[in-house]
Amino acid sequence: MPKYIKIPLLILGIPAAVFAVTFAIYFLNLDMKLLSKIEPFFLRHYDKMPRESYV
Amino acid sequence: MIVKQEDWSRPGDQRLGVLFDGGKVRRRREWRGVKDTLYDYGRWVYIMSILARFIVKPRNIKAMFRYRWMANYLAVPHMVDKFTMGLRDEPLRIVHTAMDFVVYDVAQTMENIFRGDRRTGNDKKFSDKCVLTDENAMTAFMMGFPTLKAILREVPTMFVANLLNQYSTTHYLDVAQAAGIPGDVCPMPEAEAGISIDDDFAVLGACAVQVNTTCDGSLMGNGIIAKRLEREYGIPTFQLVAPMRHREEDVQDYAAQDIRNAIAFIEEHTGEKWDWTAYFECAKRVNDITRNRLAWLEMNSTNYPQFVGAPFSLYNDTNYMGNCGRSPKFPPIDRKIMKYAQHGYEAKRMMAPEYRHRAIIWGVQPQYVIDMLNWMIHCWGIVPLTDMLSMVNTRQIAEEDTPENREQAYYDMAWLNENMIMRNRTHGGYEVLVDELWQFCEQMNADMVIMWEHMSCKALTGMHGQFEEQARERGIHLVWVCHDLCDPRVYTRQAIRDQLNTYMRTVMREEPLDPSIEVLPDEKAW
Numbered sequence: 001m002p003k004y005i006k007i008p009l010l011i012l013g014i015p016a017a018v019f020a021v022t023f024a025i026y027f028l029n030l031d032m033k034l035l036s037k038i039e040p041f042f043l044r045h046y047d048k049m050p051r052e053s054y055v
Numbered sequence: 056m057i058v059k060q061e062d063w064s065r066p067g068d069q070r071l072g073v074l075f076d077g078g079k080v081r082r083r084r085e086w087r088g089v090k091d092t093l094y095d096y097g098r099w100v101y102i103m104s105i106l107a108r109f110i111v112k113p114r115n116i117k118a119m120f121r122y123r124w125m126a127n128y129l130a131v132p133h134m135v136d137k138f139t140m141g142l143r144d145e146p147l148r149i150v151h152t153a154m155d156f157v158v159y160d161v162a163q164t165m166e167n168i169f170r171g172d173r174r175t176g177n178d179k180k181f182s183d184k185c186v187l188t189d190e191n192a193m194t195a196f197m198m199g200f201p202t203l204k205a206i207l208r209e210v211p212t213m214f215v216a217n218l219l220n221q222y223s224t225t226h227y228l229d230v231a232q233a234a235g236i237p238g239d240v241c242p243m244p245e246a247e248a249g250i251s252i253d254d255d256f257a258v259l260g261a262c263a264v265q266v267n268t269t270c271d272g273s274l275m276g277n278g279i280i281a282k283r284l285e286r287e288y289g290i291p292t293f294q295l296v297a298p299m300r301h302r303e304e305d306v307q308d309y310a311a312q313d314i315r316n317a318i319a320f321i322e323e324h325t326g327e328k329w330d331w332t333a334y335f336e337c338a339k340r341v342n343d344i345t346r347n348r349l350a351w352l353e354m355n356s357t358n359y360p361q362f363v364g365a366p367f368s369l370y371n372d373t374n375y376m377g378n379c380g381r382s383p384k385f386p387p388i389d390r391k392i393m394k395y396a397q398h399g400y401e402a403k404r405m406m407a408p409e410y411r412h413r414a415i416i417w418g419v420q421p422q423y424v425i426d427m428l429n430w431m432i433h434c435w436g437i438v439p440l441t442d443m444l445s446m447v448n449t450r451q452i453a454e455e456d457t458p459e460n461r462e463q464a465y466y467d468m469a470w471l472n473e474n475m476i477m478r479n480r481t482h483g484g485y486e487v488l489v490d491e492l493w494q495f496c497e498q499m500n501a502d503m504v505i506m507w508e509h510m511s512c513k514a515l516t517g518m519h520g521q522f523e524e525q526a527r528e529r530g531i532h533l534v535w536v537c538h539d540l541c542d543p544r545v546y547t548r549q550a551i552r553d554q555l556n557t558y559m560r561t562v563m564r565e566e567p568l569d570p571s572i573e574v575l576p577d578e579k580a581w
Binding site for chain 2: 022023026027028029031032033035036038039042043045046049051052053054055
């Protein structure tokens, strides 16, 4: 592909692809779905931590 | 008075119930039409950038693995979605402007906390310039210390955490109760006490200032926290004691003297000197905040309220109490909100096809379902005009640096401290809690009062009969909504909403505007 076509395509294509991916993550709530799966691992980690608990 | 727009339309999703599937998070984000969906997407990118900038720092990653309450911050975008549900145009922009700035401000607070925290950042030089300030304190006594940081460590640890995740406090409540604290104490100070017992507060600061501004439960929690601060961590703690009958003239000399004592305590432990130039700069901003809040309230007393509900309350909490004129970053946000609100008002923008009832929200809010105020608009057409926590100081304080005003300033700071959010209504006699409510109903043309009945709050329970009797005399619909502030195991979110649903169906004989959200499967949700 000639450079004069490839460069504008890249200039337009990369932001368009980033937008498409991030918009899909946003609209399908994939960010929250992923993070909600991570939360139990953190909670198990906190449960295992030694604490200096006293009143 | 019913306000209805025949040509009202909401682009995108019409039935908001489609967003819920019973999971921890929503099925998908809301379709708001092209323009508003793209706007909301842009704000989501901004919030994600705040979170990304926060979590790339090693000390913050360390904090994520050290402090249990940090896991709640996985839910920040989810929280913003709760507050923006169903909104379009100016109201959507107002909520984002306010709440996104609250997110930014809390992220900054956490940055400062972990920078000074002995377990994570451990920047001792920075920590020595920090003053731990009670979550329930007006930060007025910090207005003349521009080189010091007021660190409200309970705000991200407990208060905001419960906005993010309804179950954020339950572990700490169990810890506190396992240590012998009764279960009928207000769960907010009880959870804070549990955090301290569980050794889950960040540790920093040259000294600390605690206040008596809320209630006896808060004093109990403060006692436990102060003991650990002073005896284990060697952080001296001052008790700033505001008078109960704060409207009485004869208590003001005492209140002003206690402010002088707090300032002297901070000077002694930080080595910094009170700066009057900085104080009066902050005082100008406090007055600006007051004028703006009054302007928004005036707009909300018309047929076309714009800045309402939980974001109105939470933004005011942050700006009035946590900031108290100290940050120059708030006034531009105020101006931006004002611009949107004026546009929305001129365009007669409504958030629902009809406003059937104009409600004042009174009492102490259920923190884990505070977005219910937005739900009320969409489900029942009830507009929350204002809430008890936003009905605070209306006076202008002295803002010119003169010898007389320097003396007056102590009284102004004391006045602000006495008029901390909530306590200015829950303390000070029945006039401030009961009588003035009816005045606000008249001023704001409200026909309904949603009365939060926090079952562990003794300050309000004693007035139950007076509210009932006087609302009946005035023909105001008084809807009691019982809850347990930040413990969803006692009253679930739906149990709270059902109290309003039942009232609307049985007493008002009305049908919901959007039946798909009358019952929401959000018991397991963040």
